[in-house]
Structure formats: structure tokens, C-alpha cells
Amino acid sequence: xxxxxxxxxxxxxxxxxxxxxxxRSFEDKISVSNNxxxxxxxxxxxxxxxxxxxxxxxxxxxxxxxLLTGRGNMFVTDVINTEISEPKxxxxxxxxxxxxxxxxxxxxxxxxxxxxxxxxLKQFLKEKK
Numbered sequence: 166x167x168x169x170x171x172x173x174x175x176x177x178x179x180x181x182x183x184x185x186x187x188x189r190s191f192e193d194k195i196s197v198s199n200n201x202x203x204x205x206x207x208x209x210x211x212x213x214x215x216x217x218x219x220x221x222x223x224x225x226x227x228x229x230x231x232l233l234t235g236r237g238n239m240f241v242t243d244v245i246n247t248e249i250s251e252p253k254x255x256x257x258x259x260x261x262x263x264x265x266x267x268x269x270x271x272x273x274x275x276x277x278x279x280x281x282x283x284x285x286l287k288q289f290l291k292e293k294k
Contacts, residue, residue: 171211176232176239178206180224183239195219230267 181191181202188203195202197216205212212220221229231237241264 172209172235173212173217173232174206174209176235177202177212177220179239180220180227180232184224195223229264230271233271 181188184191186194188206189199192199192202195216196219201216204210205216217232220232221227226240226242228237228239228241231239
């Protein structure tokens with residue numbers, strides 16, 4: 166097991182500052198209960214996956230890899246502008262593919278998810294026989 170320290174609360178706080186919002190307006194934007202984000206930030210607590218999904222759905226310009234791990238750039242557009250030098254019509258395919266690959270990699274690194282995927286794959290292979 167790694168010595169991973171979840172500092173997602175810092176990145177959420179950074180999003181709030183970057184978007185020129187206060188905690189209350191951020192909570193309204195992502196449709197969570199009053200003071201839930203503020204309390205989590207003050208307590209330096211982890212966020213549940215449903216809250217992270219709400220953030221990513223409300224702010225599609227936020228890079229999911231950055232939000233979850235702190236790696237890379239905060240904004241997806243920053244990733245596109247620095248990593249892709251192809252015509253604009255290719256952006257969406259490349260961006261989506263890269264993000265999916267990064268998210269799959271993050272999921273595979275999680276032992277619980279890895280075990281579930283392994284179990285599901287075994288079931289799928291049994292059904293194909």
C-alpha cells in the first residue's frame with residue numbers, strides 16, 4: 166500500500182478560488198447541502214465519489230486526473246493546449262480518449278476496483294463459454 170495522502174480538499178478549494186466563487190455558491194452550483202464543502206475543507210476530509218462527480222459534471226473544464234490525484238493541469242483546456250498540436254476537429258476524440266485512459270489507470274490502481282473488475286471479467290468469460 167502506498168503512503169497516499171488525500172488532499173482533494175485543497176484542490177476543491179483551489180477550484181473555488183479560481184472560479185471566483187465562495188463556498189456557498191460552489192455548493193449551490195454542484196447541488197450539495199449547505200456547508201458540506203466548507204466543513205470538509207475545514208476538516209481536511211476526503212470527498213465521496215458522488216461529490217467529485219458533481220464537481221466534474223458542474224465544471225467540465227476541470228481535469229479529472231488533477232482533481233483526483235493532483236497530477237497534471239487543473240483545466241482540461243490546459244492539457245489540450247500543451248499536449249495536442251493537431252487540428253481543432255481532433256481535440257474531442259483525443260481529449261476523451263486520454264481522459265478515459267487516465268481514469269481507467271486510476272481505477273486499476275485501486276485494489277478494491279481491481280478485484281471487482283477481475284470478478285466481473287471472470288463472470289463475463291464464463292458466460293461466453
